[in-house]
Amino acid sequence: MHAFHIHYRNTQGTLMRILTAVSRRGLEIHYLRALSSGSEHRADILLEVNPKQIGQLCRDWHAIVDVTDVRVGSPTPEMLGAAAGFGGPHPPASAGASGRSATAAMA
Structure with a gap:
């Protein structure tokens, strides 16, 4: 696992372009946190690559105009702990607490 720390200016679509570079490769995001730190913003992403x-x-992230810095490092214990909690499968988004699907609720 590798931790990526990406610093960027928060202009329209910058975070989406950062995440698109990951999804384009079909990689699973184990941890993601986006923070504001003054005028700069930072995204911490944990990936197995x-x-x-x-x-x-x-290379893709540096090509984004509003990305100012990209750093790769070892994951922090906080990242690993949060990633461990999301390891299992998730229920479909349409399943409610009562077990009814979204289409049944609309009928």
């Missing part, structure tokens, strides 16, 4: 993918992602 190989060295080739690290290079591709860093």
